[in-house]
Amino acid sequence: MKIRNLGIPLATALLAACVTSPTGRSQLMVVSDSQMSQMGLAAFNDMRKQGKFVDAPRERAYATCVSRALVAVLPPPWNTQQWEVQIVGDDTANAFALPGGRIGVNKGMFKLADNQDQLAVVLGHELSHVVARHGAERVSDNMAAQAAVAAGTVYAGSRGGDANTAAALLGAGAELSILLPFSRTQESEADTLGQRYMAQAGFDPRAAVVLWQKMGAQGGSKPPAFLSTHPAPGNRAEALGRQAQQLLPVYQHARASGHAPDCHL
Numbered sequence: 001m002k003i004r005n006l007g008i009p010l011a012t013a014l015l016a017a018c019v020t021s022p023t024g025r026s027q028l029m030v031v032s033d034s035q036m037s038q039m040g041l042a043a044f045n046d047m048r049k050q051g052k053f054v055d056a057p058r059e060r061a062y063a064t065c066v067s068r069a070l071v072a073v074l075p076p077p078w079n080t081q082q083w084e085v086q087i088v089g090d091d092t093a094n095a096f097a098l099p100g101g102r103i104g105v106n107k108g109m110f111k112l113a114d115n116q117d118q119l120a121v122v123l124g125h126e127l128s129h130v131v132a133r134h135g136a137e138r139v140s141d142n143m144a145a146q147a148a149v150a151a152g153t154v155y156a157g158s159r160g161g162d163a164n165t166a167a168a169l170l171g172a173g174a175e176l177s178i179l180l181p182f183s184r185t186q187e188s189e190a191d192t193l194g195q196r197y198m199a200q201a202g203f204d205p206r207a208a209v210v211l212w213q214k215m216g217a218q219g220g221s222k223p224p225a226f227l228s229t230h231p232a233p234g235n236r237a238e239a240l241g242r243q244a245q246q247l248l249p250v251y252q253h254a255r256a257s258g259h260a261p262d263c264h265l
């Protein structure tokens with residue numbers, strides 16, 4: 001099949017694949033959850049093979065305890081998924097969650113987040129990127145951009161090609177974009193959702209303000225790795241403070257009805 005025949009069906013597929021995020025935002029979605037899970041698991045296994053994970057049973061048990069409490073309040077299918085937590089041997093304050101049920105927390109995060117509420121801020125934010133399908137959205141946006149380039153190339157008649165070329169273009173985009181930074185819109189959405197999940201799980205949502213302030217103050221002129229991959233809008237602390245007040249009744253109700261996690265190092 002010649003690439004020119006791909007133009008219209010691909011465009012149709014892209015248009016047909018809009019979904020709505022948990023905060024009501026429209027998202028382009030052309031990769032499935034199972035494809036994203038495969039990519040997440042592959043990326044995590046690569047890290048394992050490269051020896052990035054360290055034997056830190058106390059930290060791992062602590063992060064697993066906080067993760068479990070958060071996962072319990074996630075919407076399906078995330079709440080019934082098996083989530084594996086590993087500790088990454090890196091002294092910078094960073095963490096990630098991947099589709100497929102994998103979480104990594106850097107050793108350095110435990111120096112910065114010094115209680116379960118603050119660790120829940122970080123893990124709630126990371127899990128929210130997965131629940132809101134931010135990785136799939138980013139892959140889909142890349143694929144749409146590449147499809148547009150491919151279609152333009154064909155129309156211009158400047159290059160011959162076949163379906164394999166298009167497939168290779170799309171594949172390269174998907175692989176590269178699983179570990180790329182998120183957009184500002186996605187970061188704000190992860191903040192909002194993460195704070196909601198932590199309150200529902202019985203973690204104090206006011207810890208979000210403290211944690212992000214500490215993160216911002218760390219490192220002086222050189223921002224910590226977590227902020228370089230998680231760009232923060234200037235009004236982040238203000239928005240989180242306002243949301244924390246709104247979420248206090250949710251948090252208090254959660255504690256009173258048995259969601260009272262007790263995780264510590």
Ligand SMILES: [Zn+2]
Nearest residue numbers: 182187190230
């Ligand atoms: Zn983020």
